[in-house]
Amino acid sequence: DVKVTQSSRYLVKRxxxxxxxxxxQDMDHENMFWYRQDPGxxxxxxxxxxxxxxxxxxxxxxxxxxxxxxxxxxxxxxxxASTNQTSMYLCASSIGTxxxxxxxxxxxxxxxx
Amino acid sequence: GESVGLHLPTLSxxxxxxxxxxxxxxNSASDYFIWYKQESGKGPQFIIDIRSNMDxxxxxxxxxxxxxxxxxxxxxxxATQPGDSAVYFCAVGSGGYNKLIFGAGTRLAVHP
Numbered sequence: 001d002v003k004v005t006q007s008s009r010y011l012v013k014r015x016x017x018x019x020x021x022x023x024x025q026d027m028d029h030e031n032m033f034w035y036r037q038d039p040g041x042x043x044x045x046x047x048x049x050x051x052x053x054x055x056x057x058x059x060x061x062x063x064x065x066x067x068x069x070x071x072x073x074x075x076x077x078x079x080x081a082s083t084n085q086t087s088m089y090l091c092a093s094s095i096g097t098x099x100x101x102x103x104x105x106x107x108x109x110x111x112x113x
Numbered sequence: 114g115e116s117v118g119l120h121l122p123t124l125s126x127x128x129x130x131x132x133x134x135x136x137x138x139x140n141s142a143s144d145y146f147i148w149y150k151q152e153s154g155k156g157p158q159f160i161i162d163i164r165s166n167m168d169x170x171x172x173x174x175x176x177x178x179x180x181x182x183x184x185x186x187x188x189x190x191x192a193t194q195p196g197d198s199a200v201y202f203c204a205v206g207s208g209g210y211n212k213l214i215f216g217a218g219t220r221l222a223v224h225p
Contacts, residue, residue, distance in 0.1 A: 004156070031211060040122070042202060042217040043157075050210045058212075090156055100145045100206040102213060104156030 003027070004105035006091055012111045019078040021108050023091030029103075030096030032074035034058075034066060037088040037107070049074055050096070081112045115140040115207040117216040125222045132190040134219045136203035139184065145206030146179060147213065148188045152199045160188070160201075190221075198223045 007022035025032065031050050035043040035058075045058030047066040055066050063085060067075045074093075078085055088109050092102040116139045126132050138146075144165040149157035163170045163177045163186075170177050176189040186203055200220050204213040 033212075035215075040217055042117075043204075043215040045212065048210060048212065056210065092156075094211055096211070100211045100213060101147060101159055101162060104149075104158070106154075106156050 004091055004093055004103050006089075006105040006108050008108050009106060010109050010111075012113065013078075013081050014113055015082060017078075017081050017112075019081050019110065019112075021076040021078075021089055021091075021110070023074045023076070023093075023105055024072050025074075025093040025103070026072065027093065027095075027103070028071065029093035030071075031094045031099075031102075032068065033092040033094075033102060034064075034074065034076045035090045035092065036060070036085075037090055043090060046076065081110075083112050086110060086112045115143065115205060115214045117203060117205050117214050121219055122217065123220045123222065125224065126193050128193060128195060128223055128225050130193055132188075132193045132197070132221060132223075134188045134190075134201050134203075134221065136186040136188075136216050137184060138186065138203075138205045138214075140205070140207065141181070141184060143205045143207060146177070146186050147204045147206070148175075148177060149202045149204065150197075150199045151202065151218070157202060193221075193223050195223050195225070197221060 033048040034046045049068040091105040147162040148160040151157040200218045
Protein backbone atom coordinates (compact mmCIF):
# COMPACT_ATOMS: atom_id res chain seq x y z
CA ASP A 1 0.00 0.00 0.00
CA VAL A 2 1.23 3.44 -0.92
CA LYS A 3 1.65 5.63 2.08
CA VAL A 4 1.77 9.39 1.97
CA THR A 5 2.25 11.01 5.33
CA GLN A 6 2.08 14.64 6.34
CA SER A 7 3.91 16.02 9.36
CA SER A 8 0.92 17.59 11.10
CA ARG A 9 -2.85 17.12 11.03
CA TYR A 10 -3.56 20.51 12.61
CA LEU A 11 -1.40 23.60 12.79
CA VAL A 12 -2.04 27.08 14.18
CA LYS A 13 0.36 29.86 13.25
CA ARG A 14 0.48 33.61 13.58
CA UNK A 15 0.49 36.09 10.73
CA UNK A 16 4.02 36.67 9.46
CA UNK A 17 5.45 33.38 10.71
CA UNK A 18 7.38 31.08 8.42
CA UNK A 19 5.58 27.76 8.11
CA UNK A 20 6.92 24.39 6.93
CA UNK A 21 4.61 21.57 5.86
CA UNK A 22 6.33 18.25 5.29
CA UNK A 23 5.23 15.35 3.13
CA UNK A 24 6.82 11.92 2.80
CA GLN A 25 5.92 9.07 0.43
CA ASP A 26 7.26 5.54 0.67
CA MET A 27 6.71 4.18 -2.86
CA ASP A 28 9.61 5.71 -4.78
CA HIS A 29 7.23 7.91 -6.77
CA GLU A 30 8.69 10.43 -9.18
CA ASN A 31 5.98 13.09 -8.92
CA MET A 32 4.83 14.93 -5.84
CA PHE A 33 2.17 17.62 -5.52
CA TRP A 34 0.91 20.19 -3.05
CA TYR A 35 -2.73 21.32 -3.17
CA ARG A 36 -4.88 23.53 -1.06
CA GLN A 37 -8.53 22.68 -0.55
CA ASP A 38 -11.16 25.29 0.20
CA PRO A 39 -14.95 24.84 0.35
CA GLY A 40 -16.57 25.13 -3.06
CA UNK A 41 -13.23 25.41 -4.86
CA UNK A 42 -12.07 21.83 -4.96
CA UNK A 43 -8.35 21.09 -4.98
CA UNK A 44 -6.09 23.74 -6.42
CA UNK A 45 -2.51 22.93 -7.34
CA UNK A 46 0.14 25.07 -5.64
CA UNK A 47 3.39 23.43 -6.77
CA UNK A 48 4.55 20.09 -8.00
CA UNK A 49 7.85 18.31 -8.47
CA UNK A 50 8.75 15.66 -11.05
CA UNK A 51 12.23 14.89 -9.75
CA UNK A 52 14.61 15.71 -6.93
CA UNK A 53 15.43 19.42 -6.87
CA UNK A 54 12.95 20.06 -9.70
CA UNK A 55 9.80 22.07 -9.17
CA UNK A 56 7.07 23.64 -11.23
CA UNK A 57 4.45 26.23 -10.35
CA UNK A 58 0.87 25.15 -10.26
CA UNK A 59 -2.18 27.38 -10.50
CA UNK A 60 -1.77 29.33 -7.24
CA UNK A 61 1.94 29.53 -6.30
CA UNK A 62 1.93 33.07 -4.91
CA UNK A 63 3.02 33.20 -1.28
CA UNK A 64 4.42 29.66 -1.33
CA UNK A 65 7.67 27.93 -2.12
CA UNK A 66 8.72 24.27 -2.13
CA UNK A 67 11.75 22.12 -1.58
CA UNK A 68 12.56 18.60 -2.74
CA UNK A 69 16.02 17.58 -1.61
CA UNK A 70 15.21 13.85 -1.44
CA UNK A 71 12.95 11.81 -3.67
CA UNK A 72 10.59 10.78 -0.87
CA UNK A 73 10.18 14.19 0.73
CA UNK A 74 8.42 17.32 -0.55
CA UNK A 75 8.11 20.40 1.63
CA UNK A 76 5.76 23.35 1.28
CA UNK A 77 6.94 26.63 2.74
CA UNK A 78 4.86 29.67 3.58
CA UNK A 79 7.50 32.40 3.80
CA UNK A 80 5.27 34.81 5.72
CA ALA A 81 1.92 33.30 6.63
CA SER A 82 -1.19 35.37 6.07
CA THR A 83 -4.78 34.81 7.16
CA ASN A 84 -5.87 34.07 3.57
CA GLN A 85 -3.61 31.02 3.67
CA THR A 86 -5.84 29.40 6.26
CA SER A 87 -6.85 26.22 4.48
CA MET A 88 -6.55 22.44 4.21
CA TYR A 89 -3.27 21.45 2.55
CA LEU A 90 -3.02 18.11 0.78
CA CYS A 91 0.09 16.39 -0.46
CA ALA A 92 -0.01 13.72 -3.16
CA SER A 93 2.39 11.55 -5.12
CA SER A 94 2.20 9.63 -8.39
CA ILE A 95 4.43 7.11 -10.06
CA GLY A 96 5.56 9.33 -12.93
CA THR A 97 5.42 8.60 -16.65
CA UNK A 98 1.97 7.41 -17.73
CA UNK A 99 0.82 7.31 -14.13
CA UNK A 100 -1.93 9.82 -13.50
CA UNK A 101 -3.31 8.29 -10.32
CA UNK A 102 -2.32 10.35 -7.34
CA UNK A 103 -2.12 9.05 -3.79
CA UNK A 104 -3.01 11.54 -1.11
CA UNK A 105 -1.92 12.16 2.43
CA UNK A 106 -4.46 12.87 5.20
CA UNK A 107 -4.06 16.64 4.94
CA UNK A 108 -2.91 19.42 7.25
CA UNK A 109 -5.47 21.92 8.43
CA UNK A 110 -3.60 25.19 8.83
CA UNK A 111 -5.08 28.14 10.67
CA UNK A 112 -3.29 31.49 10.49
CA UNK A 113 -4.40 33.99 13.14
CA GLY B 114 -6.80 25.88 -19.95
CA GLU B 115 -8.69 22.84 -18.83
CA SER B 116 -11.63 23.32 -16.51
CA VAL B 117 -13.69 20.73 -14.70
CA GLY B 118 -17.14 21.35 -13.29
CA LEU B 119 -19.65 19.34 -11.32
CA HIS B 120 -23.34 19.78 -11.86
CA LEU B 121 -24.48 19.61 -8.24
CA PRO B 122 -22.64 20.62 -5.07
CA THR B 123 -24.82 18.31 -2.97
CA LEU B 124 -26.81 15.14 -3.60
CA SER B 125 -29.15 13.52 -1.13
CA UNK B 126 -30.29 9.90 -1.62
CA UNK B 127 -32.08 7.18 0.30
CA UNK B 128 -30.14 4.16 1.45
CA UNK B 129 -30.42 1.43 -1.15
CA UNK B 130 -31.07 3.79 -4.06
CA UNK B 131 -28.63 4.31 -6.91
CA UNK B 132 -26.62 7.54 -6.97
CA UNK B 133 -25.38 9.39 -10.02
CA UNK B 134 -22.78 12.13 -9.75
CA UNK B 135 -21.99 14.15 -12.84
CA UNK B 136 -18.96 16.02 -14.10
CA UNK B 137 -18.18 18.09 -17.18
CA UNK B 138 -14.79 18.92 -18.64
CA UNK B 139 -13.68 21.40 -21.26
CA ASN B 140 -10.70 19.94 -23.11
CA SER B 141 -11.64 17.45 -25.80
CA ALA B 142 -8.02 16.22 -25.90
CA SER B 143 -8.16 14.97 -22.29
CA ASP B 144 -7.37 11.28 -22.16
CA TYR B 145 -7.61 10.25 -18.51
CA PHE B 146 -10.40 10.64 -15.99
CA ILE B 147 -10.55 9.64 -12.33
CA TRP B 148 -12.99 9.72 -9.43
CA TYR B 149 -11.96 10.23 -5.82
CA LYS B 150 -13.91 9.87 -2.58
CA GLN B 151 -13.06 12.05 0.39
CA GLU B 152 -14.45 11.21 3.80
CA SER B 153 -14.46 13.72 6.59
CA GLY B 154 -10.97 14.29 8.00
CA LYS B 155 -9.22 12.21 5.35
CA GLY B 156 -7.41 12.76 2.09
CA PRO B 157 -9.08 11.82 -1.22
CA GLN B 158 -9.05 8.11 -2.04
CA PHE B 159 -9.11 6.56 -5.49
CA ILE B 160 -12.42 5.00 -6.57
CA ILE B 161 -12.17 4.30 -10.28
CA ASP B 162 -10.58 5.66 -13.43
CA ILE B 163 -11.12 5.47 -17.18
CA ARG B 164 -9.13 6.31 -20.27
CA SER B 165 -10.54 8.04 -23.32
CA ASN B 166 -10.45 4.85 -25.40
CA MET B 167 -13.27 3.47 -23.24
CA ASP B 168 -16.80 4.72 -22.56
CA UNK B 169 -17.65 2.58 -19.55
CA UNK B 170 -15.81 0.89 -16.74
CA UNK B 171 -17.16 -1.00 -13.76
CA UNK B 172 -15.84 -1.65 -10.32
CA UNK B 173 -17.40 -2.98 -7.17
CA UNK B 174 -20.81 -1.21 -6.98
CA UNK B 175 -19.43 1.70 -9.02
CA UNK B 176 -19.55 2.46 -12.74
CA UNK B 177 -17.94 5.34 -14.57
CA UNK B 178 -19.43 6.49 -17.87
CA UNK B 179 -17.56 8.71 -20.29
CA UNK B 180 -19.28 10.62 -23.09
CA UNK B 181 -16.55 12.28 -25.13
CA UNK B 182 -19.01 13.83 -27.55
CA UNK B 183 -20.47 16.12 -24.90
CA UNK B 184 -17.41 16.01 -22.60
CA UNK B 185 -19.31 14.51 -19.72
CA UNK B 186 -18.33 12.02 -17.06
CA UNK B 187 -20.53 10.34 -14.48
CA UNK B 188 -20.08 8.12 -11.46
CA UNK B 189 -22.85 5.69 -10.63
CA UNK B 190 -23.01 4.04 -7.21
CA UNK B 191 -25.36 1.09 -6.93
CA ALA B 192 -27.34 0.37 -3.76
CA THR B 193 -25.95 3.38 -1.94
CA GLN B 194 -24.97 2.74 1.68
CA PRO B 195 -24.40 5.10 4.64
CA GLY B 196 -20.65 4.47 4.26
CA ASP B 197 -20.83 6.09 0.84
CA SER B 198 -21.52 9.47 2.43
CA ALA B 199 -18.57 11.64 1.42
CA VAL B 200 -17.45 14.30 -1.02
CA TYR B 201 -16.79 12.96 -4.52
CA PHE B 202 -14.34 14.61 -6.89
CA CYS B 203 -13.80 14.04 -10.56
CA ALA B 204 -10.42 14.91 -12.03
CA VAL B 205 -9.07 15.05 -15.55
CA GLY B 206 -5.54 14.28 -16.64
CA SER B 207 -4.13 17.36 -18.23
CA GLY B 208 -0.88 18.44 -19.79
CA GLY B 209 2.60 17.32 -18.93
CA TYR B 210 3.86 15.67 -15.75
CA ASN B 211 0.58 13.80 -15.36
CA LYS B 212 -1.18 16.62 -13.57
CA LEU B 213 -4.83 16.34 -12.58
CA ILE B 214 -7.40 19.13 -12.76
CA PHE B 215 -10.07 18.69 -10.10
CA GLY B 216 -13.71 19.65 -10.01
CA ALA B 217 -15.21 21.35 -6.97
CA GLY B 218 -16.72 18.18 -5.52
CA THR B 219 -20.23 16.86 -4.83
CA ARG B 220 -21.25 16.04 -1.28
CA LEU B 221 -23.29 12.82 -1.19
CA ALA B 222 -25.58 12.42 1.82
CA VAL B 223 -27.19 9.02 2.33
CA HIS B 224 -30.34 8.91 4.46
CA PRO B 225 -31.76 5.79 6.11
